[in-house]
Amino acid sequence: MEDMKKRKLDDIEHGQTLPNLNDMVPVSTVEELRGLLDPLAKSQLVDLLARAGSHYPSIAEEIKSVASADPALRKLFVRGLAWNTTSETLCAAFQEHGEIEEGAVIYDKSTGKSRGYGFVTYKDMESAQRALKAPSKMIDGRMAVCNLASEGLTSTSATPDQAQRKLYIGGLSPETTSEILLSFFGRHGEIEEGSVAYDKETNKSRGFGFVTYKTVEAAKKAIDDPQKMLGGRNITVKLADNYKGKVAQPQLPAAVVPVPVHITAGYQQTGAGGPVGYTYPQPMATYPTASYTSPPTAAAPYLAQPQYSYPHYAIKKDTPPPQTALGGYPYYMPKQ
Structure with a gap:
């Protein structure tokens, strides 16, 4: 019995013609096979099913049926569409790969204009796989690109480089x-x-x-x-x-705070005869930005002014009229 099993496995391995499944004696139950398959890696399971499907059409059809049951494996996201591309032209461009179940360009609800992308769902997974082998496609003068919709808005070919x-x-x-x-x-x-x-x-x-x-x-x-x-x-x-798409705005160093400068129209000089018709415009303050290599140390906004004390003066009731000995200017005696 063991020799028969070994010969059958060798036949599968070397691609030889095998007898009909109905003529073979079941060697294991479903539970036993599950126990054997469960610890295997995904790559090993894929390899086993691919070899079995290539020899037995019934297994191949079962694989196709299960794979195509999930719409996520048949639905493509297509981006980079021209603004004038319609759902009809979108489907016409992708129908060369297989029968399409549905396809549509997505439009903006408020403006009614295309948003530049759409979706195409094939009836079987094989058609979707064929379309993904050539993801770039010229549609209405624009190079559109597709990938599986389940992978989001990024391309399947997106790589770190x-x-x-x-x-x-x-x-x-x-x-x-x-x-x-x-x-x-x-x-x-x-x-x-x-x-x-x-x-x-x-x-x-x-x-x-x-x-x-x-x-x-x-x-x-x-x-x-x-x-x-x-x-x-x-x-x-x-x-x-x-490419940034916009011009960067220059920024001041963090320690430099721009101070608004109020500029008046001019300073009018006055004299005994009234205003003199000359004005003195004030210079515009500038703040260099590129010359700073390190933030300047903070300083007080205004310099401290020295404080002076003056003696108090008062006029006594019996004080004589002001004297004019000092250059003609009146003065008073200090308070005692």
Whole structure:
């Protein structure tokens, strides 16, 4: 009996034709098989089922049925769609991989305009797997990218080196389309995704775009390429991670606090004859920011002024009229 079991296992291992299952004597119960399979690693289980399914069509159909029962394994998330892409054009682009159960572009409820992404659900898992083998697809002039919807909004191809593979392309002419952009940069290597950035309201080019290569080497070639003329313009090519999208505002050092300076129109000099028609504008205060290497020490906002004491003067009732001996100015005697 043991020899028969061994021969049958050897036949499975070497791909030989096996007898019909109905002719074989059951050697183990379901519970016994579960006990044997439970401690095995996932890779071992996948290998066993794949070999069994390749020999027995009934097992293969069972595997397909179980795998396709979960919609999460058949539903794709598609991003990077053009604003004019409809649900019909989306499904038409993906139906080459298999029968589609449903597909739709997602629209903004308040504006009624496309949000630039959608979903495609196939009837079987095999079709979804075929679509994932070529995740980038040109739809309505834009390079769309898909991945399993269960994985969220990130691409399945996202890797730690993606920051070194994604490029920002600036200075594009309004006539440069996504097809022209991808064709121009495709000479450096295979492109994973990329497109010109378009305004959501007007659907016009915003003058820049992005290109993600499949390898870091291709991205470096594009950056180092001296030929950076496209559509009659000199374009900018750099890592997208260095593109901030806005100009950074200069900041003062933490210890420097700007003090508002109130500037008047001018100082009018007055004389005996009335105001003199000359004004003295005040200089505008400036605060340097780049010259500071370390925060200055805090100082008192105002310098302490020395205090002086003066003798008190009082006029006595019997005091004679003020004298005018000191340069013609009246004075009084100090109080005794």
